[in-house]
Every structure is written in C-alpha cells, then in structure tokens.
Amino acid sequence: MNKDIMTKAVRLGEYSPKSISTPKTVPIYMSSSYAFETVDDLEDVYSGKEEGYVYSRVGNPGQDTLKAVMAGIEDGEDVEVYSSGMAAIAMSIMANVSAGDHIVASNVLYGGSYSLLKEELKRFDVEVSFIDIENDDIAASIKDNTKILYMETISNPLMEVVDIREICNMCHEKGVKVIIDNTFATPSICQPLKHGADIVVYSATKYLCGHSDVMAGIVIGDKETVAKIRYTGSLLGPTMSPFDSWVLTRSLRTLDLRVKKHSENALELAKYFENHEKVEKVYYPGLESSKYHELSKELFNTDHFGGMLSVDLVGGEQAVCDIIEHLESIKFVPSLAGVATSVSFPVRTSHRALTDEELKESNISKGLLRISTGLENISDIIGEFDRALAKL
Ligand SMILES: Cc1ncc(COP(=O)(O)O)c(C=O)c1O
Known part of the structure; x- marks a missing residue:
C-alpha cells in the first residue's frame, strides 16, 4: 500500500467489522454503490x-x-x-x-x-x-x-x-x-x-x-x-x-401504538367539537353521528378511526385564521400525523390549487379547519381548543 496520506485516507477501512456478534438493529448502509471481486x-x-x-x-x-x-x-x-x-x-x-x-x-x-x-x-x-x-x-x-x-x-x-x-x-x-x-x-x-x-x-x-x-x-x-x-x-x-x-x-416499530393513541384522542376531540356552539360540523368517521360510521366499522380492522378530523367553524374563513392565532402551542402546519397535535387550513395549504368551483364540487368549505390529533394528554388538547374557541 502506498504510504501517501491521501491514498490511505480513501482506501483504508473494512466494510464489515470482524465480530462474532451482530448489531441489534439493522445498520444504515450509507453507500451509493457496491464493489465486486469479479x-x-x-x-x-x-x-x-x-x-x-x-x-x-x-x-x-x-x-x-x-x-x-x-x-x-x-x-x-x-x-x-x-x-x-x-x-x-x-x-x-x-x-x-x-x-x-x-x-x-x-x-x-x-x-x-x-x-x-x-x-x-x-x-x-x-x-x-x-x-x-x-x-x-x-x-x-x-x-x-x-x-x-x-x-x-x-x-x-x-x-x-x-x-x-x-x-x-x-x-x-x-x-x-x-x-x-x-x-x-x-x-x-x-x-x-x-x-x-x-x-x-x-x-x-x-x-x-x-x-x-x-x-x-x-x-x-x-x-x-x-x-x-x-x-x-x-x-x-x-x-x-x-x-x-x-x-x-x-x-x-411503534406505528400501531401511536395510531391507537392518535385515534383515541381524535374521538374524544371530535365529541368535544360536536357539542360546541362555534363548530358547525365535525367530520370524523369515529362519531356515531357520522354517516360513515357503520361502513367504517365494517371496513376497518379495529375499533379505531384514525387521528385526523376536520371541523367547519361557524365564523367561516376568518374564524379559521383567528383560531390559528389564538391557539397557544398547537401549531399551524401544512402537514399531519406528527406526535404533537397540529392544525391545517386546507383551502390555503393542501388544497390551495383548487378553484372556488372545484372546492364547491368537492364540498370543501373555506371555514374548514383540519386537525391532526397528537399523542398529548387529551385534556390538554381539549383545553387549548376550548380557550381558543372562546376567543372567537
Ligand atoms: C393523503 C395524502 N397523500 C399523499 C400526500 C403526499 O405525500 P408527500 O408530501 O409525502 O409527498 C399527502 C401529503 O400531505 C397526503 O396528505
């Protein structure tokens, strides 16, 4: 082997450490390509x-x-x-x-x-x-x-x-x-x-x-x-x-645990919204009042219905803008499914490319707030929405 530092730096280093034991988790194979003997x-x-x-x-x-x-x-x-x-x-x-x-x-x-x-x-x-x-x-x-x-x-x-x-x-x-x-x-x-x-x-x-x-x-x-x-x-x-x-x-490895907890929290939150005067409509298949409830029970392989729900706010588009500002630690995020609860405003984020006519055809209202329910204690989630809704 050439003793040049550059040559040694780029060529030395074994691919596979000699070891009688194996790693407990699968290593990250950060390699774009693989070498062959012949x-x-x-x-x-x-x-x-x-x-x-x-x-x-x-x-x-x-x-x-x-x-x-x-x-x-x-x-x-x-x-x-x-x-x-x-x-x-x-x-x-x-x-x-x-x-x-x-x-x-x-x-x-x-x-x-x-x-x-x-x-x-x-x-x-x-x-x-x-x-x-x-x-x-x-x-x-x-x-x-x-x-x-x-x-x-x-x-x-x-x-x-x-x-x-x-x-x-x-x-x-x-x-x-x-x-x-x-x-x-x-x-x-x-x-x-x-x-x-x-x-x-x-x-x-x-x-x-x-x-x-x-x-x-x-x-x-x-x-x-x-x-x-x-x-x-x-x-x-x-x-x-x-x-x-x-x-x-x-x-x-933890998907099932997380989804169960997301779903339990979403159901409780949906029930809370269902009885709130500033909420016009709740979209969540886990609610018994949902027209999708019975079918969901047939199609779903658990009695959970997922962590996502949406609500139409009585005050429409302005109420969505306001509640986003009134929420204290629940963030406005144009995505979903993280460990922390977040909210999104479909007509301004995920569905912003739809024309007014297309939104109408799809029944997506401008006052729709989408909620991704996280893994926090449910009373903390409801408490924060309660304080934000009270300010509307
Ligand atoms: C239901 C659904 N499908 C597909 C996508 C696109 O996935 P990605 O953002 O990972 O490209 C999204 C993104 O929000 C989504 O909500």
Missing part, C-alpha cells in the same frame, strides 16, 4: 443467480429491511419505497398508464394528487375524470380506455369513507386497477388490499414515520404490479435514502 460476480447479481446489491437507486439493504417490515404489517406480496408520498403516487400511476389512457379519480383527494392527475398527466395525454365517488355512478364513468381508479380510504380533508369492496369488484369486472391512498388510515386501521385494492400507496411522511422528520412514500401490491412500478421508479429515480429508510423502519 465481473462474473456482478453478472450473477444482475441475472438474479446471486443475491446482492449493485447501486442504491435500485436497491439497498436498509430499504429491503423496511420493505420486509411493511410487507408484513400490510400483508402485501411486495413493496417499493420512495423519497416522498407524491413519488409513490406518481410511480404507481405512471407505471400503469400510457398516452391515450383514461383515469377515474375521486374529487376529494390530497391537493398534490389532485394537481398531478389534473395538470401533469394531461401533458402526457392521459385524461382524468373526477367524480363524486360517494354519489356518482362510478361504472358509468369508466370507459374502454380506463386503466385506473384512484381514491383515498379516508379522504383528505373530509374524512369520507366509501365502500372500497364494491368499487374494487366493479372495477375488476371492467379490467380497471384500483389504487388507494391509505395515508390517513394506515395499515393499523385498514388494509385495502384485503378489500380488493390492487395497489396501496402511502405518504409515509405522515403516520408511518409519525415524527415530522422524514419525507417518504411506499407502494404495496402483488409481485407483478410492484415489479412494473419498481422498473418505472428505477428510471425516474425518486429513491429513498438509506438514512430515511432506517428512520422509517424504526418508526414502524
């Missing part, structure tokens, strides 16, 4: 004869650990992970459509998904029909060239729940794949694959990560479907970093 070894990995990693855009040990945990808790055949929820959604859609195809989508969706479907796909000559998935005749909106139906299990921001079993059956009869964004529900509450969905997508930035510190996306489906999405993703390139896959794996 060209034949590389060929064997490419051909699938040997297991191994080549380049982190197409695979990394940390991602594989995360995929194994996620496949288990979702009960899905195969999983792919991405650098954001939008990447997971875009890859799932783009892998399944070509120019000239048609998509049917719910008109109540996360605003980014809505804009992707409405604006971006148009540039690639993919037509999208937005429908009221609860009341419209879905079958009538499906055409010969329809390839995908896209919806959310619990819709953002109105917490609507529709019968995904019926929708999936009908779509499958017509050869249409169903992609369901299960971000608000998480696998702790609902597993859409069991109800017939072909692809489940997540903004893992939200509950799956749960601590407001990582951007991530996940796709789950059968082997063939995920292989197709994986190929598209490997070329478009929204890879999840080794560090983020490590953090996300760690977060999944």
Whole structure:
C-alpha cells in the first residue's frame, strides 16, 4: 500500500467489522454503490443467480429491511419505497398508464394528487375524470380506455369513507386497477388490499414515520404490479435514502401504538367539537353521528378511526385564521400525523390549487379547519381548543 496520506485516507477501512456478534438493529448502509471481486460476480447479481446489491437507486439493504417490515404489517406480496408520498403516487400511476389512457379519480383527494392527475398527466395525454365517488355512478364513468381508479380510504380533508369492496369488484369486472391512498388510515386501521385494492400507496411522511422528520412514500401490491412500478421508479429515480429508510423502519416499530393513541384522542376531540356552539360540523368517521360510521366499522380492522378530523367553524374563513392565532402551542402546519397535535387550513395549504368551483364540487368549505390529533394528554388538547374557541 502506498504510504501517501491521501491514498490511505480513501482506501483504508473494512466494510464489515470482524465480530462474532451482530448489531441489534439493522445498520444504515450509507453507500451509493457496491464493489465486486469479479465481473462474473456482478453478472450473477444482475441475472438474479446471486443475491446482492449493485447501486442504491435500485436497491439497498436498509430499504429491503423496511420493505420486509411493511410487507408484513400490510400483508402485501411486495413493496417499493420512495423519497416522498407524491413519488409513490406518481410511480404507481405512471407505471400503469400510457398516452391515450383514461383515469377515474375521486374529487376529494390530497391537493398534490389532485394537481398531478389534473395538470401533469394531461401533458402526457392521459385524461382524468373526477367524480363524486360517494354519489356518482362510478361504472358509468369508466370507459374502454380506463386503466385506473384512484381514491383515498379516508379522504383528505373530509374524512369520507366509501365502500372500497364494491368499487374494487366493479372495477375488476371492467379490467380497471384500483389504487388507494391509505395515508390517513394506515395499515393499523385498514388494509385495502384485503378489500380488493390492487395497489396501496402511502405518504409515509405522515403516520408511518409519525415524527415530522422524514419525507417518504411506499407502494404495496402483488409481485407483478410492484415489479412494473419498481422498473418505472428505477428510471425516474425518486429513491429513498438509506438514512430515511432506517428512520422509517424504526418508526414502524411503534406505528400501531401511536395510531391507537392518535385515534383515541381524535374521538374524544371530535365529541368535544360536536357539542360546541362555534363548530358547525365535525367530520370524523369515529362519531356515531357520522354517516360513515357503520361502513367504517365494517371496513376497518379495529375499533379505531384514525387521528385526523376536520371541523367547519361557524365564523367561516376568518374564524379559521383567528383560531390559528389564538391557539397557544398547537401549531399551524401544512402537514399531519406528527406526535404533537397540529392544525391545517386546507383551502390555503393542501388544497390551495383548487378553484372556488372545484372546492364547491368537492364540498370543501373555506371555514374548514383540519386537525391532526397528537399523542398529548387529551385534556390538554381539549383545553387549548376550548380557550381558543372562546376567543372567537
Ligand atoms: C393523503 C395524502 N397523500 C399523499 C400526500 C403526499 O405525500 P408527500 O408530501 O409525502 O409527498 C399527502 C401529503 O400531505 C397526503 O396528505
């Protein structure tokens, strides 16, 4: 070995420490690429004869650990992970459509998904029909060239729940794949694959990560479907970093515990809002008064209904602006699902791209406050809303 400092600095250091013991947690493999002894070894990995990693855009040990945990808790055949929820959604859609195809989508969706479907796909000559998935005749909106139906299990921001079993059956009869964004529900509450969905997508930035510190996306489906999405993703390139896959794996260990507590708090908060004179309407499927309550109980695999709820304030848009200022420690955050309770203002954040007409069609009012219920003591959460509402 050359004694030059530079040469030693870049070449020394063993990949694998010699040790009879193994690390208790999976290490972070912060390596963009992998080295091979021979060209034949590389060929064997490419051909699938040997297991191994080549380049982190197409695979990394940390991602594989995360995929194994996620496949288990979702009960899905195969999983792919991405650098954001939008990447997971875009890859799932783009892998399944070509120019000239048609998509049917719910008109109540996360605003980014809505804009992707409405604006971006148009540039690639993919037509999208937005429908009221609860009341419209879905079958009538499906055409010969329809390839995908896209919806959310619990819709953002109105917490609507529709019968995904019926929708999936009908779509499958017509050869249409169903992609369901299960971000608000998480696998702790609902597993859409069991109800017939072909692809489940997540903004893992939200509950799956749960601590407001990582951007991530996940796709789950059968082997063939995920292989197709994986190929598209490997070329478009929204890879999840080794560090983020490590953090996300760690977060999944406590997902179920967190979601239960988020849900218990959300139910108590929803009941409190239901009886408040300054609240016009509460959107939460866990309330017995919700029109989605009975169906949710059938579709959900627990008696929990998630941590997200929305309310229409009596004072409309101005009341939302005011309550955001009156809240003491509950922050106004254009995201959700962290450990601390936060609020959002859909028409100014996630759904700001929708026109007044589109908001009306989607029944999203300007006085809608969306609440992501955290893990705090519930009396502290209610106390803070109580003081803020009293000032309106
Ligand atoms: C339901 C839902 N799906 C997808 C997304 C997009 O995910 P990301 O922000 O991780 O790209 C969001 C973001 O808020 C969301 O709320």
